[in-house]
């Protein structure tokens with residue numbers, strides 16, 4: 264039988280929590296085999312919130328909550344065997360209810376900004392919540408990052424969790440009932456795959472992404488400025504002062520936006536006003552799942568590979584982090600303590616006819632895949 268019933272797995276996990284050390288060792292083994300656990304994590308909007316832990320055969324763990332479709336931690340060893348989380352996140356739901364800037368969250372219905380919170384479809388003008396100055400950001404006041412999703416955990420060949428959300432016609436000003444499914448899977452070679460599917464009953468813009476903040480050192484005391492980034496993008500979309508693309512698709516050549524060969528993030532960040540917060544236009548002409556970015560931390564040997572089917576990556580260097588938010592262990596999360604590589608369509612596409620379209624129509628299927636894979640270079644055995 265390929266699909267193992269989740270309830271049976273949970274029961275097995277309870278049964279293996281025994282006392283003597285042989286049994287404890289066995290419990291650890293069982294846990295790794297079992298692949299996924301579910302913990303009560305409180306409630307929001309009168310709905311139950313859970314924390315799911317996906318564990319692969321190495322014992323590496325990704326935790327995802329159905330609150331906001333949020334990745335709360337991704338724990339794995341570095342080259343010295345030290346296990347730490349490579350993404351920002353909190354130990355409890357209260358951290359997320361305090362509205363941090365989208366830590367690990369699923370973003371929708373529209374990732375990044377829509378200018379003035381307005382766009383036209385046919386002859387109709389739609390008005391969205393303006394939650395970022397005069398612009399709409401990351402789906403509005405209550406985007407997909409702040410709703411409780413329905414969850415279906417599953418173990419097939421690898422552990423996975425599918426979250427479902429029905430975004431109603433008119434929610435945050437967007438037209439059409441949009442049914443969304445996001446599937447998180449963790450493979451035994453430390454690849455976290457996020458697969459997005461959506462369908463609508465009226466034409467609507469859709470741009471889904473994940474807003475994980477990576478710090479490969481696993482410690483927010485280190486900034487990401489010493490990490491090395493490569494993005495397979497010969498062009499980027501310059502922005503105005505409110506971070507809306509000007510419409511230009513500009514070559515990165517000779518500029519601090521050229522990451523076509525691996526570059527230290529801190530090397531040229533001083534030349535970019537406000538830091539990096541730009542959409543990079545990937546060179547790819549197709550939408551196959553390809554390696555489009557890598558991030559490397561020389562200190563811990565951790566290397567992140569980003570594979571995606573999307574046409575763009577928003578590289579955000581954590582510019583607005585200012586130490587006012589603390590980790591669950593009390594460390595301040597300062598500027599550049601982490602970065603985001605948000606695979607997506609370009610910001611403000613509904614108002615930019617020359618950007619790839621983000622409009623999904625009835626009968627069409629939205630589908631995209633992003634895979635974040637971590638390797639450890641120079642591992643000491």
Ligand code: GLA
Pocket residue numbers: 364365375400506540577579583603605
């Ligand atoms: C995105 C945006 C940034 C910022 C962060 C959240 O990545 O591009 O400008 O709003 O989200 O703080």
